[in-house]
Amino acid sequence: MHTLDLDRMAVRDVNQRLHSDAAGTDTDQRYEILNPMGRHAIAVGLDHPFDVTVRGHAGYYCGSMNKEATVTIDGNAGVGVAENIMSGTVHVTGYASQSAAATGHGGLVVIGGDASARCGISMKGVDIVVGGSVGHMSAFMAQSGHMVVCGDAGESFGDSIYEAQLFVRGSVESLGADCIEKEMGPEHVETVRGLLERAGIDADPAEFRRYGSARQLYNFKIGNIGYY
Amino acid sequence: MCGIVGLYLKNPELEPRLGELFCPMLAEMTDRGPDSAGIAVYRDDGEYKSKMTVYSSDPEFDWDGLAAEAGRDLGTPVTADRVSTHAILRSDASTRDLRAWLQDSYPEVRAMSAGGALEIYKEVGLPVDVMEQFGIGAMNGTHAIGHTRMATESAVTTEGAHPFNTGDDLCLVHNGSLSNHHRLREWLRRHAGMVFQTQNDSEVAAAYLTWRLREGDTLSQALEAALKDLDGFYTFAVGTRDGFSVVRDPIACKHAIMAETDDWVAIATEYRALARLPGVDAARVWEPKPATVYSWGRA
Known part of the structure; x- marks a missing residue:
């Protein structure tokens, strides 16, 4: 395992190292990053199947734009963790601040603790599994992908949602515009089971309720053609 | 964009080290607010x-x-x-x-x-220079609140820097911007006789709290009222003689993080400002919820 210490190296140099190594032939593809101390933009834009562990609390945008790599934050993550993730996995063992996995296109984002406001805002295909609860306006304008919340969801959950599928085990403080509860069929239980397994979270998939779009807000209705 | 930090010492043995613990926190917030800086220090000293x-x-x-x-x-x-x-x-x-x-x-x-107990020092310039100028690092005390400013709506002047005094032993720091401050300033001028030194929106928030407290509100009541009457984005930290309070607007766009150990409670705009406090690895760390008043103080 390669050790990169942010008390000795700048964040830019650590990120550059991860990018340069991706082009090399080193067979040891495991990295640990020490002393993150809440610094921003650690391990961003990775595009190689590295296994990177950040030991401690990270600042903003950690693991954002990730492709193929597995980034584990052994601690809490600041604003916008795994923002615009394309593929691979970003795993936060602690809590995540607002806008976790925002605009994510693919891959898996796992948050062991709670995620605060706007988790999964404008998600576009990413799968998000949260061990705790999510804050207000989570899954706002969520377009596709899945969000599994083992705790509760805050106010205006799924506001202006498109076709993402949301699953919550606990309570939902309020649903946002055009977000409704939907029937939980056996195929949905299987979807949740698979996501929980991938996230390594032990919970009964049958306890979750499903939420999604009522399709009244974003659909073009032929009856409204006269207004255009 | 601005930076806020606050440090409240629960353990009196740390009081001689207040400035030493506080200065790196404020310095860490320099790139959120390099225009000017201000520090409120609380100490009973005479x-x-x-x-x-x-x-x-x-x-x-x-x-x-x-x-x-x-x-x-x-x-x-x-x-x-x-x-x-x-x-x-x-x-x-x-x-x-x-x-x-x-x-x-x-x-x-x-x-x-x-x-x-309150002393406020503020000046235009980089936070490290401002702290050096006033010798903050050597100061003792029970708690301190600081602000690094990146001005958005009014001039960069000493008077426009935070914290703003809002009544005896009370001060306010603000990260965000208020959208109804012109009208509210006029209202406070006419109906409450408040006097303003700057065109700063945060001074209006401070005057608003001063007015509410003068009308008999407790600090918590004044902050609850502020949630209704102040329109805009804000995280406020309010220093009191015995502690401090924190409140974020209902949308909570303006970042804030808190940490607590047996020895201290701290708030900052970003975690990195707290990252070098003693014992932070074992601290309880959390984000203050929107539209919720948090208060600490000696009972």
């Missing part, structure tokens, strides 16, 4: 009842002369200690009498703070 921090743009200002004159007019001794461009006035006269005397006799001198 035999006098009242304490005021005053500021003059004249670096040679004769503070001893002012103190002698004030003592003569108010009929009780007033002392002055110069701290760079600021001075601390101490007296047994009430802060109200001191303030009124200052306004009448030296209208060009700015009152930065008034109370029994």
Whole structure:
């Protein structure tokens, strides 16, 4: 395992190292990053199947734009963790601040603790599994992908949602515009089971309720053609 | 964009190290606010009842002369200690009498703070330079609140820097912007007789709290009322004689993080400002919820 210490190296140099190594032939593809101390933009834009562990609390945008790599934050993550993730996995063992996995296109984002406001805002295909609860306006304008919340969801959950599928085990403080509860069929239980397994979270998939779009807000209705 | 930090010491043994623990926190927030910085320090440090921090743009200002004159007019001794461009006035006269005397006799001198424990230091410049200028790192005390400013809606001046004093031993720092501050300023001027020194939106929030407290609200009630009457984005930290309070607007776009151990409670805009506090690895760390008033203080 390669050790990169942010008390000795700048964040830019650590990120550059991860990018340069991706082009090399080193067979040891495991990295640990020490002393993150809440610094921003650690391990961003990775595009190689590295296994990177950040030991401690990270600042903003950690693991954002990730492709193929597995980034584990052994601690809490600041604003916008795994923002615009394309593929691979970003795993936060602690809590995540607002806008976790925002605009994510693919891959898996796992948050062991709670995620605060706007988790999964404008998600576009990413799968998000949260061990705790999510804050207000989570899954706002969520377009596709899945969000599994083992705790509760805050106010205006799924506001202006498109076709993402949301699953919550606990309570939902309020649903946002055009977000409704939907029937939980056996195929949905299987979807949740698979996501929980991938996230390594032990919970009964049958306890979750499903939420999604009522399709009244974003659909073009032929009856409204006269207004255009 | 601005940076806020606050550190409240639960363990009195740490009080001699307040400045030393606090300065790296504020310095870490430099790139959120390199225009100007301000620090509120709370410490009971003397035999006098009242304490005021005053500021003059004249670096040679004769503070001893002012103190002698004030003592003569108010009929009780007033002392002055110069701290760079600021001075601390101490007296047994009430802060109200001191303030009124200052306004009448030296209208060009700015009152930065008034109370029994509060001192406020603020200047234009990089936070590390401002802290160095006032010797914050060597200061003792029970708690401190600081602000690094990146101005968005009013001039970069000493008066426009935070914290703003909002009544005896109370001060406010603000990260965000208020959208109804013009109308609210006019209202407070006309209906509550508030006087403003700047065009700054945060000064309006401070004046609003001063007015609510004057009307008999507790600090928590004043902050609850602020949630209804202040429109915009904000995380506020309010220093009180015994602790501090934190509140975020209902949308909570303006970042804030808190941490607590047996020895201290701290708030910052970003975690990195807290990352080097002693024992932070074992601290409880959380984000304050929107539209919720948090308060700490000695019982």
